[in-house]
Amino acid sequence: MRLENILKEIAPTNQEIFEKAKERTSNLIMPYRAMGMLNDISEKVCAIKETLKPSVNKRAVFVMAGDHGVVEEGVSAFPQQVTCEMIKAFVNDIATITVLARQNNCSTIVADVGSKCNISEKELKGSNKFIVKKVKYRTNNFTKEPAMTREEAEKSIMTGFEIASEEIKSQKLDVIATGDMGIGNTTPSSAIGAVITGKSVEEMTGKGTGITSDLLQNKINVIKTGINLHKPNPDDAIDILSKVGGIEIGAIAGVILAGAYHKIPVIIDGLISTAGALIAYKLCPTVKEYMFAGHISEEPGHKYMLEYLGLSPLLRLNMRLGEGTGAVLAMHILDAAVKIITEVATFEEAGVSKSDI
């Protein structure tokens, strides 16, 4: 399949079902729309799944991994080999995302799309699925050359799309979440955020894994150098992704496109996943109708990205981890929203008196 065909086939969600869902949530036995955002969330899920009784039981989180040449510039507090070490921890079910996913009846799919490691699927067998589909062994240092070619950027998106589509079909998934792993990846994420939202690099950039204030200034300079050198076109998502992006960020954009293509809700995570969401949105604005923002991260730029997308975060827990943790936690909220619309009675059904005013 070609990317342009996928983009053409992504359809708006069902407005007729949306209106019917809204009518129901507005007539549940409670003061008018007293469950606030939970009412809104349930209507959006109904419109996506084209039913007033949607199921959100079968779920998976896609943890896309990639490495970054730009770590040579000292932008992260941790060494690059942590990416490979964490891939093993995910597959062995001992990482934060896998613990939360297990708690939540959500399967974890770990996909190495661009890390530096050489771990084969056969070598790494654990409780969670591990897929190796390398676009490239880490990106180039974008202060010197583009992170990747246009072809590689497009391939990263297609790889994410294919991995997610395959799982959506074979596991008959009801809802999916996005996650990331890649030391240094808050740097390309902030760069993408600055180019697309038009906010300054200073506003978009934070301490990631916990760098010092001096190193934060260096990180800001590194991002500015990359943007000034390559001048990514803010209206061309592939151009931005190839010049200052990341392989796993492209793959996350592909996972989001797959959710929209297969008409299921996609819960996005923090800064890195939202950078992927910005790429997907630039390629096809309709994807916004399928996306939920799982949480708002402590990274300062995340707020501006969510504002640009017009998405309200479901949770605010002062988290700054990534991996998909905020997205998977938000599945509890999605569950609650769906239970309310499907199981709470309306005034008519329950014979409860309506408001006098």
Ligand SMILES: Cc1cc2ncn([C@H]3O[C@H](COP(=O)(O)O)[C@@H](O)[C@H]3O)c2cc1C
């Ligand atoms: C042990 C460990 C586990 C992680 N899990 C997610 N991240 C998060 O931190 C990294 C991004 O931050 P920066 O741009 O500062 O490197 C990504 O790998 C992201 O997924 C982790 C980071 C570490 C150190």
Ligand SMILES: O=C(O)c1cccnc1
């Ligand atoms: O917002 C995130 O997802 C995030 C923030 C800091 C480090 N890693 C991920």
